[in-house]
Amino acid sequence: NAGVTQTPKFQVLKTGQSMTLQCAQDMNHEYMSWYRQDPGMGLRLIHYSVGAGITDQGEVPNGYNVSRSTTEDFPLRLLSAAPSQTSVYFCASRTGGSGGTEAFFGQGTRLTVV
Amino acid sequence: SQQGEEDPQALSIQEGENATMNCSYKTSINNLQWYRQNSGRGLVHLILIRSNEREKHSGRLRVTLDTSKKSSSLLITASRAADTASYFCATPGISGTYKYIFGTGTRLKVLA
Numbered sequence: 426n427a428g429v430t431q432t433p434k435f436q437v438l439k440t441g442q443s444m445t446l447q448c449a450q451d452m453n454h455e456y457m458s459w460y461r462q463d464p465g466m467g468l469r470l471i472h473y474s475v476g477a478g479i480t481d482q483g484e485v486p487n488g489y490n491v492s493r494s495t496t497e498d499f500p501l502r503l504l505s506a507a508p509s510q511t512s513v514y515f516c517a518s519r520t521g522g523s524g525g526t527e528a529f530f531g532q533g534t535r536l537t538v539v
Numbered sequence: 540s541q542q543g544e545e546d547p548q549a550l551s552i553q554e555g556e557n558a559t560m561n562c563s564y565k566t567s568i569n570n571l572q573w574y575r576q577n578s579g580r581g582l583v584h585l586i587l588i589r590s591n592e593r594e595k596h597s598g599r600l601r602v603t604l605d606t607s608k609k610s611s612s613l614l615i616t617a618s619r620a621a622d623t624a625s626y627f628c629a630t631p632g633i634s635g636t637y638k639y640i641f642g643t644g645t646r647l648k649v650l651a
Contacts, residue, residue, distance in 0.1 A: 429581075458638060467627065467643035468582075483638060515581055524589060525570030525631065528639065530581035 427451050431516050431531035438506040438538045446501040446534050448516030454529075455521040457499040458483070459491065461512040462533075468515065474499055475521065506538045543571075543628040543642030551648045558615040560645040562628030563608075571604055571611050572629045572639070582627065585613075620651045 432447045450457065458473040460483075470483030472491040480491050488510060490502040499518075503510060513535050519528040546561045562571070570589045574582040588595045588604045588611065595602045601614040615622055625646045629639040 460641070465643065468641035470632075470638055470640065473638045481638075484640070517582075525572065525587055527572070527584040527587060528574075528582075528629075530583070532581045533579075 429516055429518055429529050429531040431514075431534050433534060434532065435535050436537070438503070438536065440506060440508060440538060442506050444503050444506065446503070446514055446516075446536075448499045448501065448531060449497050450499075450516075450518040450529070451497065452518060452520075452529065453496060454518035455496070456526075457493065457516065457518045458528075459489070459499070459501045460515045460517065461485065461510075462515060463512050471501065471514075503536075508538045510536065511538045512536060543630050543640060545626070545628060545642045545645045547645060548643070549646045549648070551650065552618055554618060554620055554649055554651050556618055558618050558622070558647055558649070560613050560626055560647070562611045562613070562642055564611075564628070564630045565609065566630075567606075568630045570631065571602075573600075573602060573611075573613050574627045574629060574641075576625045576627065576644070578624070585626075615647075618647075618649045620649050623647060623649045 429450045459471040460468040469485050474480045474493040513533050516531045517528040519526045543564045572587045573585045576582045586597050599616045604611045625644040627641050627644045629641045632638045
């Protein structure tokens with residue numbers, strides 16, 4: 426099993442450009458999430474999904490879009506990149522369950538917006 | 540706003556010593572999780588403790604949960620240089636376990 430795969434690992438964008446960060450998991454997990462990690466801020470939830478066709482906003486959704494057309498994939502779109510979106514982005518997946526379940530993380534995408 | 544806050548923010552100890560880090564949260568939860576992050580890498584799940592559990596062990600890790608104080612602690616015994624990492628607690632958001640909120644983390648450095 427590959428687990429959670431994120432691409433690309435590194436990306437430099439110019440202000441105003443758009444791009445899509447890819448996330449794929451091969452564990453048939455219902456739940457998928459996107460986080461951003463900034464120094465001193467920990468991880469902040471951007472968007473999440475509880476199944477194909479179902480997405481919702483997290484703590485910091487502005488400037489990002491998501492969709493979930495399949496169980497496996499959960500891409501994150503930056504509509505018009507801004508320097509404030511410079512960060513490390515992590516995708517995570519887990520099974521559902523009311524008692525809580527372990528999340529599996531990708532290795533991250535380091536994004537710089539200039 | 541973040542649900543969990545770790546304390547201390549940074550911790551430096553000698554190899555062989557024990558490391559204790561704490562997590563406080565704000566709302567009622569039914570479970571709490573701890574994760575480790577090595578520099579530049581993704582997070583790795585360490586342990587999950589449910590609200591009806593007071594203590595849980597996994598190898599050299601011991602986690603406690605005090606729901607009355609809304610706090611948890613992670614103890615790493617007999618630390619090794621390889622334990623150098625950041626440690627995060629994660630708790631379900633207000634709407635339930637659909638999403639998890641992470642704290643700001645404790646940076647642990649174990650000196651050989």
